[in-house]
Amino acid sequence: MTDTEESGDRTAHPWPPVERTPRVGAREKVTGAARYGADHAPPGLAYAIPVVATAGKGRITGLDTAEAAAVPGVLLILSHLDDLGIAPAGYVMADGYAFQSLQPLLDDRIAYRGQPIALVVADTLVAAVHAAGLVRAAYDEEPFAVELDAAGTETVLQEEALPLPFLADVVVGDADGAYERSPLRVDAVYETGPQHQVPMELIGGVAEWHGDTLVVHEGTQSAGALRGGLARQLGIDPDRVQVITPYVGGGFGQKNSLQPHLAPLAVAARRLGRPVKLVLPRAHTFHAASFRPVSRHRVRLGADRSGRLLAAIHEVDQQASRRDLLPATYTEITSRLYGISSFRGRQRHVRTDVQTPGYMRAPFEHPAAFALESALDELACAAGRDPVELRLSNDAGADPVTGKPFSSRHLAACLRRGAELFGWAERPPDPGSMRETDGTLVGWGVAAGAYPVMTVPVLARLRARADGRVLAEVGGHEMGQGITTALARAVAGDLGIGVDRVDVVVGDTRVVPHHLTAGAWGTNSTLLAVHAALLELRARLGVPREGPVDVAAAVAAAGRSAPEQDGAEVVAEALTKGPGQPPEAVDRMRAGLVAPAGPEYPGHVAFSFIAHFAEVRVAPAAPRVRVSRVVSVADCGRVASPVTAEAQVRGAVVWGIGAALSEHSEVDPRFGGFVNADLADYVIPVNADVGRIEVAFVGEPDFTLNPTGVKTLGEVALVGVAPAIANAVFHATGRRPRSLPIRVEDLL
Amino acid sequence: MRPYTYTAPATLEEAVRALSEAGPGTKVLAGGTTLFDLMKLDIETPPAVVDIRALPELAGIDTAGPRELTFGAGALMADVAADPLLRRDYPALAESLAKAASQQLRNMATVGGNLLQRTRCTYFRGGPPFPCNKRLPGSGCAAIGGLDRGHALLGGGDACVATYPGDWAVALIAFDAVLDVTGPRGTRTLPLAGLHVEPGERPDREHTLAWDEIVTRIRVPVTAAGRGSTYHKVRDRESYAFALASAAVAVTLGEGGAVEECRVAVGGVATRPWRCPSAEEELAGAVLDRRSARRAGAAAFAGARAGTHNAFRIELGIRTVAEALRIAGERALR
Amino acid sequence: MTSEVVTEFTVNGQAVRLDLDPRESLLDVLRERLGLTGSKKGCDHGQCGACTVHVDGRRVVSCLLPAVQVNGRSVRTIEGVAGPDGALHPLQQAFVDHDALQCGYCTPGQVMSGLACIAEGNAGADDDIREHMSGNLCRCGAYPGILAAVRAAAGRREG
Structure with a gap:
């Protein structure tokens, strides 16, 4: 195996062009054969439905589950009254795995409306749904604040609260001075409200125990985070957690980390000795996972009379939860879209009583561009x-x-x-x-x-088979963005074989460790690993570094020259990572954690x-x-x-x-x-x-x-x-x- | 969802009997697109359900008759929407159905059941913790002083401002539709205008049907104004959404564009299907033009009472009526 | 306790006889009892179309249909669209050819809706297709491809 530093062989590799190829997996998707997490239906399946808090904040003073428990078919009701033996998984952006640091069902605290307070498990879905509707909770409510300008919020400066170099405010030159001196000025406030990712696939899946190994079928952008996070939560070895997620019904950031329903689901499955399926009602998904927070942008642009930009000041307030701060990088692009010589950014967080907001497609860049590009349009008008x-x-x-x-x-x-x-x-x-x-x-x-x-660390393994097919096992996830198509094309193009001769496996922790597929780094990062693995494969096959390969013949020849290989396949692996990323980045990827920097x-x-x-x-x-x-x-x-x-x-x-x-x-x-x-x-x-x-x-x-x-x-x-x-x-x-x-x- | 007993009688007579025998609280199930939906939310919790979807007595569409159009209550929204005669002679009626929901839902929902579609108020549907006098009498109304962007401007009160969400009934009320109703005490005829009630002190009471009565047929008197009609609907997206404001309008025009017959009703803005006699009076005898159309719209909303976030829908509603009159006027001239 | 209701119907031509709790939706019966997981749950309230199937030849949302109501009726799901030899239906092939999908989760519902859209005669113009395919949400935003696929399968050119 090659463990290549940075992005592997640095020589440009202009793959031969491959004709436009249809999406890999399209046939499975148009026939209904594609299996998503909740499509898994092992024998003996039980069904879980959560109960959620109706209070905005406070404590649970009473939880009445008697009526629910009496519903025929109800097997189990998990809540904070029980000792679930679950440890917190930690916040994904603070050395953890979960979309927020809060793990519900562990104590009587309610941090926001919609927080789960119980999990009902029954023989049938109708029984679980019925019983969940009968659980009654009483609360001692506390005041809460959910809007940016509400009393009781707390505003913190990002560079003080998150003192990391790449999160510091961007300051270039004297933007305030240059702005004041500019003959043309735009000064406006732009706001984008909260939004939800709402992928069509509901959050949920199936947890089952095979002996002392937990197997999870659930749509996710980070099978590694589920694996590592559940191991931490349940106190078991990560090798005893398997996450299988070949198709993800849309992610858009919502499924980029561990969600808090899974550990209780695993506990329920273990206690019952049965697989348990949980599909969250759509309404629950608005509180069960992250969302795009409110952000408010004051943008000041200074320009000369021709509209040549002299200064830009971009100040952002972003909604946060009480517990976690989503590192904001709005100014990363607004400071670079144009040649602005003086720029000052400032990013603040406003703590409110919500679940922790998170990543939703172009999480900072979409709102930031709305602010800057609107202001630029105003400037164009002003400058004529x-x-x-x-x-x-x-x-x-x-x-x-x-x-x-x-x-x-x-x-x-x-x-x-x-x-x-x-x-x-x-x-x-x-x-x-x-x-x-x-x-x-x-x-x-x-x-x-x-x-x-x-670019993130990725492990790719290629298996050249005696029948001339190539199997690519790659850490990553297919959420519909087309990563498997890009990988199949890369392998096919490099070896000069048909795309239909390449099989790609992603979303399966039994095969390779998985990077978090988000931030639009999935395709370029996995292609780098596949690129390196292809060079390794060519070496092992004893074929030149470039040009078409008769895979079946090369595998047969390699088998003759290396009898210890059984002749059925030749395997090559490569692990690549982004430039400047420390070796720990690879360890973190293997553990299901996000890279620390770079x-x-x-x-x-x-x-x-x-x-x-x-x-x-x-x-x-x-x-x-x-x-x-x-x-x-x-x-x-x-x-x-x-x-x-x-x-x-x-x-x-x-x-x-x-x-x-x-x-x-x-x-x-x-x-x-x-x-x-x-x-x-x-x-x-x-x-x-x-x-x-x-x-x-x-x-x-x-x-x-x-x-x-x-x-x-x-x-x-x-x-x-x-x-x-x-x-x-x-x-x-x-x-x-x-x-x-x-x-x-x-x-x- | 709560458990319930299910029966599917074969005839209307059996259905009436089954309903009586099952007792108060029993619900009739037709297309299910409202009832089953609300049962999933534990908003509706009937102990028993009588399925009338396939009753032969409720089938049939007749739009050719000389005196009236008749629609079996069990006819599907999609079938009525696609009826060629209706589309030609009463476009407002056909459009009100075609612009409702999605084709899948129109293939399930019946034109009788649709009349009693319940409000989409998020506080009503959301269940606890939201107070809702409609769902839980006496608990209060979260929409008043709350997120009321979609709530009613007309016909609301201090107890409830939930919008009646349907389109079809708005078009029907403009055409003076009547209903045939059957129950254990026999059959009666009920003007559609007498079906829905404003919330008043009892928002949980939405209509005047007894619990054991079944709407069997919808009848619409024939009118020449049908051809000059439209159902105009404004939504937050182009399709598959409830109305921010809608208007069912029908006109006949005489010489010089003077309005002879005029029918105006508005939807998405009121607590029940809302006929607008003042708008009709405003137009009677007037020449239909931009100004008179706007005046009619303003008359329709003269009694509107805005809440916190919905005042814009008064102006939107006025414009929607005016726009509907423009479209209807063009059709009337054809 | 809810009493179960004997319900007989056909799914993709196969006769089925089940004792059903009247609370079970057709969608849950297809997915959880019959192993037909092609139909998807995206909202469970008739708001997304991912569960679209045909009942007696017409498209419906199976999540809002109590399964007991299909007694005596015929149900067709995405699993019954391709030929017995696995050959794709022309509309399925058009979905592949026009890349009318990304994550694929809404796709079975889109295909079932598209088949009906064409059969209903609602594929005569692009705006007709757009309107009559609007009951099927696609969060990936594959709508232009879906339009192109339905148009192509209806035997029409752009316009």
């Missing part, structure tokens, strides 16, 4: 400049923060190509100047986005970029915004899998439509928690909301960054969609949206 032209004239050469070059930066190409595809040159500058005969206002808007390229590139910084162009229509009678057309052009380095990459961008545009126009988790300060906790009231786009979406890629491989030339896509694709829509709304109506979502009442 075309918004595309203004952005092009403020493009950055080197990284304004570190002075290092970008590994690659094609934002200008994204803007130019997008403008061309969109027909931007036809845009009249004045708001309200495009109107259809029925009075419908039409607006065109543009916005840019960026997202850092992160990657740290010695000679450059690395980001993906994107430009979005949106056309909106606002009808005069009911001024609800419709997005009729979007063009998105991404610079993500080499496009590892065109079919799935295009889908990622289209899907992100749909996300942006929801984020800009409808998604908002409603908070009632009298009750805490979230009120519109279902898919009727939490409004995500439907098919009829989506018009034409055109996607293009710059397509320039970034061989400065790594030998595969692949950067990152899944997150950057969303960054800038919402401000492009908001800017289009301004262009249509002359009204400047400064908070999301933009709903009909905002334009009446």
Whole structure:
């Protein structure tokens, strides 16, 4: 096995092009054969349903389970009254595994409405649901605060509360002085409300014990965190926990860590000696996992009269829970999208009585881009400049923060190509100047986005088989982003075999250790490991470092020359990690923990970029915004899998439509928690909301960054969609949206 | 969900008997899209359910008749929405169904059951800890002073401002629909306008049917205004959502565009399907144009009472009525 | 205690006879009793369409259908769409060809809905398809691909 330092062999490796290939696993998905966590149905299955707190904060003073326990078929009711023998798993961003540090059911404290207080297990689902509805709790309630401006919140400065170098406020030059001296200034506050990821797959799965080994079938983006976290919680060896998650029904950050239902589920399964299935009701998922917190952004931009940026100040307040602080990196992109010589960022956390907020697709970058890119549009108006032209004239050469070059930066190409595809040159500058005969206002808007390229440790194992097939066993997760397609294409392209000759296994801790698949690092990180493993495999097969390989013949030949191998297969492994990541990063990945820091590139910084162009229509009678057309052009380095990459961008545009126009988790300060906790009231786009979406890629491989030339896509694709829509709304109506979502009442 | 006994009688007569025998609290189950949904939330907890979905007496759609249109209460929303004659001659009725829910739900829900669809108020559906006079009489109303963006502007009171969520009944009430109702005491006819009641002091009472009565048929008198009609619905997304405001409007126009017959009802904004006689009076004899349409909309909302977050829907509602009148007027001229 | 109700129906042509608690939804019966896990639970309240199946040839959300109500009726699920030899139905193939899916969780419901959409005659124009496929949420946002797949399977070109 090669344990390669950093990103393995550093020579550029321009894989031979592979034709557009359909998504791996598509057949299983269109036939219903794909097995998600809760599809697992072992014999003897019992069913669990949680009971959740109705109080906003306080203590449980009484828990009456008698009526519930009397329901025929009820087997077990777990609560804090019981000693569950569960240790806390720790917060994922503080050396732990869970989405928050709080593990419910261990004591009588209630930290937020919706917190689980009991778990009912029964022979049948109807019995479990019935009984859960009969559990009664009494509370000693305490005052709570759930909104940013409420009395009783606590505001802390990030660089003091989380004193880590990469979380310090970004300060370059004297931004305040430069701002004061600027002839053109924009000073505005932007806000994005709380939102929920709502992947279609409900949270839940099956826990079963095979002897003293716990087997978990559950959709997750971090099988390693479930494995390591459950081992810690139950006090068992991690090797006695297996997590199987071949398909994940959407993650978007919601499933990036251990959730607190699993340890009690494992306890129930152990006590009963039966497998137990838990599928959380959709309403529970609004409190059972993380969400995108409220963030409020004050942005000040200073520019000369031509619109050349001289200073930017970006101050952010982000909602937090009482217990945990989600490290915020809003200013990481706002300090770098443009060549701004003086920048000052400040990030604060506002502690409230909620579950710990967390990661939701482009967690910081989407709100940050809404703030900055809206402000830039305001500046373009003030300067009388075309918004595309203004952005092009403020493009950055080197990284304004570190002075290092970008590994690659094609934002200008994204803007130019997008403008061309969109027909931007036809845009009249004045708001309200495009109107259809029925009075419908039409607006065109543009916005840019960026997202850092992160790389994490990954282990990949390739098995070349005597029948000429290759099996790739890779630590990672398929949430629909297309990672298995990209991996299959990479192996097939390298060896010159058909994609259908490659099998990919992800999401199975029995096979390899798993990295947390999030932050859009999954594909580039796993490709690096596969790239290194391919070189190792070629060495073991005794074939040249490049060129097509007759796998069956090479395996047979290797078997003849190395009789200790049985001739059935030749195996090669590689473990790669990001540049500058310490060796502990690998140990942490094996343990299911997130990397402590890095990657740290010695000679450059690395980001993906994107430009979005949106056309909106606002009808005069009911001024609800419709997005009729979007063009998105991404610079993500080499496009590892065109079919799935295009889908990622289209899907992100749909996300942006929801984020800009409808998604908002409603908070009632009298009750805490979230009120519109279902898919009727939490409004995500439907098919009829989506018009034409055109996607293009710059397509320039970034061989400065790594030998595969692949950067990152899944997150950057969303960054800038919402401000492009908001800017289009301004262009249509002359009204400047400064908070999301933009709903009909905002334009009446 | 609480346990319940289930019976599926074969005839209407058997169903009436089964309902009586099962006793008060028993619910009739048709498409199930409201009842089964609310049972899953423990909002509805009937000890017994009588399934009337497949009763032959409740089937049938007749939109060709000379005097009235008739819809069996058990007809599916999807089938009525797709009826070619209805689409041509009474687009408001067809559209009110086509713009409701999703095709899957319209394939399940019946046009009789849909009349009694219960409110989507999140505090009603959410259960504890929210007080709700409709769900738990006397407990209070969380929507008043709370998140009331979608709550009623018309017909509310101090006890409840829950919006009646249906579309079909709004269109029907504009066309003076009547219902045939059967129960152990025989059969009666009930104007749709007499079915739903405002919350008043008893928001848990939503309609005037006795617990043992079954709606068997919906009848709509024929009117020439049907062709010049529309159901206009404004939502937070393009489809598969409840109305922020809607309007069912039907007009006939005489010489010079003067309004002869006019029917206006609004939905998504009131505690029950809401006919707007003042809007109709405003238009009677007037030339239908942007100004008169706006005046009619304003008249419809003259008595509106806004809460904390829903005042915008007064203006939206006025515009929705005006827009519906514009569309209906164009159709009336065809 | 709820008394069980003998319920007979067919699923993908196979006769089924079950003693059912009337509280069981068709979705839970398919998934938990019959091992037909292609139909998915995304909301359990008729708000997402992931559980869409056909009953007597019409698409319904199986989560809001008490299973006792399918007595005497025929149910078709995603498992009954491909040919017995495993050959994909043209709409399934169109979903693959147009990449009308990402995570795949909503896909069985989308396919069942798409089949019905075409059979109902609601695939005549792009806006018809968009409207009549709006009862199936897709959080990955594969809507443009779903539109393209239904359009293609309906034998239409773009427009």
